[in-house]
Amino acid sequence: MERADAELYVEVQQFYAEQMPLLEERRLEEFLETFTEDCVLEHIPFGWRFDGREDLLKEMSARRGDASAPRVEETSARRARDENVPYYNGLVYRYWFDRLRVVPDGDTLRTRYQAMVSMTDSDGKVSFEPTTVVEDELVRRDGRLLTRSRTVTHDSARWADKIHNPS
Amino acid sequence: MERADAELYVEVQQFYAEQMPLLEERRLEEFLETFTEDCVLEHIPFGWRFDGREDLLKEMSARRGDASAPRVEETSARRARDENVPYYNGLVYRYWFDRLRVVPDGDTLRTRYQAMVSMTDSDGKVSFEPTTVVEDELVRRDGRLLTRSRTVTHDSARWADKIHNPS
Amino acid sequence: MERADAELYVEVQQFYAEQMPLLEERRLEEFLETFTEDCVLEHIPFGWRFDGREDLLKEMSARRGDASAPRVEETSARRARDENVPYYNGLVYRYWFDRLRVVPDGDTLRTRYQAMVSMTDSDGKVSFEPTTVVEDELVRRDGRLLTRSRTVTHDSARWADKIHNPS
Numbered sequence: 081m082e083r084a085d086a087e088l089y090v091e092v093q094q095f096y097a098e099q100m101p102l103l104e105e106r107r108l109e110e111f112l113e114t115f116t117e118d119c120v121l122e123h124i125p126f127g128w129r130f131d132g133r134e135d136l137l138k139e140m141s142a143r144r145g146d147a148s149a150p151r152v153e154e155t156s157a158r159r160a161r162d163e164n165v166p167y168y169n170g171l172v173y174r175y176w177f178d179r180l181r182v183v184p185d186g187d188t189l190r191t192r193y194q195a196m197v198s199m200t201d202s203d204g205k206v207s208f209e210p211t212t213v214v215e216d217e218l219v220r221r222d223g224r225l226l227t228r229s230r231t232v233t234h235d236s237a238r239w240a241d242k243i244h245n246p247s
Numbered sequence: 248m249e250r251a252d253a254e255l256y257v258e259v260q261q262f263y264a265e266q267m268p269l270l271e272e273r274r275l276e277e278f279l280e281t282f283t284e285d286c287v288l289e290h291i292p293f294g295w296r297f298d299g300r301e302d303l304l305k306e307m308s309a310r311r312g313d314a315s316a317p318r319v320e321e322t323s324a325r326r327a328r329d330e331n332v333p334y335y336n337g338l339v340y341r342y343w344f345d346r347l348r349v350v351p352d353g354d355t356l357r358t359r360y361q362a363m364v365s366m367t368d369s370d371g372k373v374s375f376e377p378t379t380v381v382e383d384e385l386v387r388r389d390g391r392l393l394t395r396s397r398t399v400t401h402d403s404a405r406w407a408d409k410i411h412n413p414s
Numbered sequence: 415m416e417r418a419d420a421e422l423y424v425e426v427q428q429f430y431a432e433q434m435p436l437l438e439e440r441r442l443e444e445f446l447e448t449f450t451e452d453c454v455l456e457h458i459p460f461g462w463r464f465d466g467r468e469d470l471l472k473e474m475s476a477r478r479g480d481a482s483a484p485r486v487e488e489t490s491a492r493r494a495r496d497e498n499v500p501y502y503n504g505l506v507y508r509y510w511f512d513r514l515r516v517v518p519d520g521d522t523l524r525t526r527y528q529a530m531v532s533m534t535d536s537d538g539k540v541s542f543e544p545t546t547v548v549e550d551e552l553v554r555r556d557g558r559l560l561t562r563s564r565t566v567t568h569d570s571a572r573w574a575d576k577i578h579n580p581s
Contacts, residue, residue: 083425089427094256097359174402178431198378202405208532211508235506236535239538242537242538242539260423264526268528314569343530344512373530
């Protein structure tokens with residue numbers, strides 16, 4: 081298995097250091113510009129799959145909410161989708177990555193990392209979403225890295241039914 | 248926006264890997280030697296601002312306490328300052344960083360990262376302070392990096408009133 | 415103190431990004447192939463020390479359990495050893511590292527990092543083991559890095575008596 085050299089590895093670290101805060105700051109259109117037009121994002125095991133920027137933008141616009149809004153009532157990922165609830169209202173969420181692997185594969189970079197989401201509410205209470213392992217396919221367009229696919233494998237099979245914001 | 252190359256990025260990672268454990272180990276004078284004499288540290292939103300090593304040392308000496316002392320009674324950052332309490336007595340605290348960005352800007356490096364503080368008490372209980380985003384200005388003196396300014400933006404506006412060590 | 419250059423530092427980051435998931439996935443024999451035959455792993459303060467791959471494999475086979483098994487009843491590290499209990503049954507555990515230092519020392523690399531273990535149960539509940547500081551000695555054999563020794567210093571002296579999986 082070929083490994084990334086330092087320049088490439090650090091470039092990928094910097095890519096995520098710029099990409100993920102856009103999601104945390106709810107700058108959704110800018111976040112999606114770091115994905116290809118035909119990107120795919122899938123959650124396993126469960127089945128939610130989003131195809132293309134437009135599909136993703138629609139989902140994220142409905143779900144990502146506003147950190148300064150009143151805190152969303154207790155809900156789960158599944159229920160928030162069923163009831164069309166802004167899942168992250170009243171929460172500052174941040175992604176924590178570790179174990180980044182970067183493997184060149186032709187024109188593509190295959191990355192793998194573990195991720196954990198912290199949620200800080202307006203009173204400063206911190207909680208965590210179940211941990212995950214993420215596999216991305218990155219491509220280069222006009223010199224910039226973009227995410228073509230992201231597969232999030234949740235460490236708890238019942239993650240989508242967990243109350244993510246217990247009072 | 249210019250980005251750091253691998254050598255510089257890794258140098259900054261190593262700088263923090265040496266700087267922050269000094270704070271965790273309460274080696275305050277050595278910690279402050281990694282800041283410039285005229286450093287500024289500011290917490291937002293709130294208003295505490297410390298100007299220069301001496302000011303910082305005075306605050307940290309009063310507040311950082313001792314991991315092997317009996318655990319401090321329930322308190323908040325604000326109350327600990329008002330009552331001059333060693334805020335971290337009985338706690339091992341560690342900083343966790345992610346999303347490091349390093350942007351050269353003339354003679355300065357502007358860094359940005361998210362940070363979370365874990366606290367482990369003597370029984371092994373782990374809790375977390377509200378997450379933050381930190382922006383540093385680093386300068387080079389005699390070949391070594393030093394922090395000239397640090398601005399900590401807390402994700403919870405009420406962070407300073409949170410009980411940080413619930414029993 | 416000599417520091418690692420970017421290529422070496424990133425190589426070590428990638429080494430851990432490949433090594434630690436093997437432990438998380440309970441691929442114990444493959445995990446131990448990333449250690450030298452005569453490796454030593456020690457927990458401080460406490461005294462458990464394992465000498466050599468065989469000793470470590472025996473301990474880990476008895477203790478690491480199975481993420482898909484029913485969750486182990488409340489126990490501590492010490493009790494799990496006394497009663498020969500698979501400590502991590504029903505839990506997905508992941509190691510989070512930060513503050514990696516890499517210092518070449520002759521034929522050896524001395525690394526130092528802080529580590530935290532998250533545990534996600536099948537319902538998605540997340541909890542954390544007390545934080546630690548780890549010091550490794552890495553050596554190169556046939557071009558590959560291997561761990562020759564690992565010393566885990568726990569931030570709580572009573573870590574081994576903590577209930578690690580509270581209901």
